[in-house]
Amino acid sequence: MNLEVACVLGASRGIGLAFVKKLVEKPEVKIVFAMARTVEQIDYSHPKLVKIYLDAANEESFFQAKEQMQKSADHIDLLINCIGFLHENEVLPERKIDEVNTENFVHSLKINVLPSIFMLKAFKDMLRESEAPVIASLSAKVGSIGDNRMGGWYSYRISKTALNMALKTAAIEFQRMKSSSRFFLLHPGTTKTKLSEPFLKFAKSKYKIHDPEDTAKNLLNLINRNLDQKEEPILFLSWDGERLSW
Template identity: 45%
Template sequence: MNILIVGGNGGIGLAMVKEALVRFPLAQIHATYRRTKSDYEHSALIWHQVDVTDETQVKNLSQAVNTIDWVINCVGMLHTPNKSPEKNLSMVEPDFFLQNIAVNTLPSMLLAKYFSPLLKRSGAPKFAVVSAKVGSISDNRLGGWYSYRASKAALNMFLKTMSIEWRRMVKHGTVLALHPGTTDTALSAPFQAKVPEGKLFSPERVAR
């Protein structure tokens, strides 16, 4: 088995890498990072430096990996050092919105484009993405977080549309949108004080 974990140096991503190595001891695990490679090493783990918002780099990654059974995308953003999620319309900025789309939506589209032909050759292919419940239109009762919500809603619609195509083209495959809940990572750190007791999950629990 060959598994690609995108964003493998992040909180959820690294937990996914470690869980995959334990659960599938005979598998070859590929993991990506954008800038800073994790110190974690294993004989069955190969690290790839890739900017998954860059189409050429994603294409090159698909050629380097060549054989794959599962793709798990853990890349995502909610805030930057200088910008928090919008509480109201007056905080909406085009650059921040487009950055959310570029990080939360586009990578899965590029990964699907270039890895679907490889996954089709697998006996039981899976394409999974860490999404978020706040991307649900029907479940939105609190408002706010305009860019993040919109980018995750776009991601969820993309995955739904992809699953329809796979129903015809990759009939033995599975497309998954994963909702991890609020996880103890750098992404959620500024907002953890408001999380109800028992609702903040460890990356290890999420990976399992």
């Protein structure tokens, strides 16, 4: 991957922060933009790192973030969105249909889908300036319709399925505009973060549990291994390389 300038959304913690730390270590990387709404809480510094405030729920904030980036770069080679919402305070994923409510459903769509659309809308000129831009959003296996065997988690599942459709649609449009662009939807595997924390006890018996650093490394390798697969506009991949069913 031609990787001089990288931009990570959701860089405050978890997998996003782990990506930032991995990327600044790479000798070919010159600058990493780390975007978050809690940017002042990113407890990490590096000469290659530029922290930028982003309110992911506000479209205008993406254009302001672009202006900030343009002070130090004219293009983006790698854009990764790690923002995700599954639970907050007493709001937990729904186990049954009776638990679905408008507020949680709409919030899930707002946080899990729209930022991936707005980052492309706001940053497309900078992506176009890259020789071969790579765009990735962290999706989830539970967003696969074909793989849905357990049910439950309505708002999160549906929002990840919608994210997959949003990015596939954008990948088709971007390929017309810039045929060298590559798009990925990535299932990171169960990773020890605030998002997965309430479910780790159950998950431990079923899945391998990763540290965020392993996940960031796995996913960067996964992207690199799949850059030449150009038969599809976008790949929906699991951390272990499996192609996931839409």
